[in-house]
Amino acid sequence: MMGMWALDPWDNDGAADWYGDLMDKTKLRSAWLEGISADPVESPDIVRAAAALFVMLGRVYVWPIKKFDEDLEKAISALERVVSNDSYQEAPELVQQISREIEELKSRRKPAQGGEAVKSAKPWWAFWK
Numbered sequence: 001m002m003g004m005w006a007l008d009p010w011d012n013d014g015a016a017d018w019y020g021d022l023m024d025k026t027k028l029r030s031a032w033l034e035g036i037s038a039d040p041v042e043s044p045d046i047v048r049a050a051a052a053l054f055v056m057l058g059r060v061y062v063w064p065i066k067k068f069d070e071d072l073e074k075a076i077s078a079l080e081r082v083v084s085n086d087s088y089q090e091a092p093e094l095v096q097q098i099s100r101e102i103e104e105l106k107s108r109r110k111p112a113q114g115g116e117a118v119k120s121a122k123p124w125w126a127f128w129k
Contacts, residue, residue, distance in 0.1 A: 008059075016061040023064050028057075029071070036074050040081035044088060048098065051079045055101055058108065069110070076105045 003013035010019060023029060035050030054075040057063060063071065082088060083098040 010059055010061040019062045020064075029064055029067065032071075033074075036071075036078050040078060041085060044082045044085045047078050047082050048101075051075045051082070051101060051105075055104055058105070072105060072108055076102060079105070 005011050009015055032050055032053055035046050036054070038046045038050070040047045054063075054071065058068070058072060058075060060068060079098055079102045083095055083102065088094055088098070
């Protein structure tokens with residue numbers, strides 16, 4: 001199929017263009033920046049919700065490409081601060097889930113020169129299952 005370079009729903013010309021238009025029209029990234037930049041001690045649930053949005057949509061061809069690497073690091077750093085929140089530390093299963101979210105995001109980093117990319121352990125549609 002022309003214009004398709006892989007099997008995921010965003011890996012084709014039409015989808016990539018549609019996602020770009022969606023991001024431009026809705027200003028989604030601007031709203032996301034507010035959430036991911038919230039205080040992780042005062043508003044850990046908001047920060048985690050914003051990070052979850054990046055888990056879902058923070059992919060090349062979906063997220064604004066010029067800001068992808070920067071925003072990926074923001075999401076990882078924010079979740080790392082959330083998981084260290086004292087109230088979250090009281091729930092080991094929550095810490096474990098957030099740690100998986102962090103690892104998923106880290107798997108999207110560009111590999112170091114000469115290194116191999118880390119692949120997610122789950123398909124994109126089954127991350128929280």
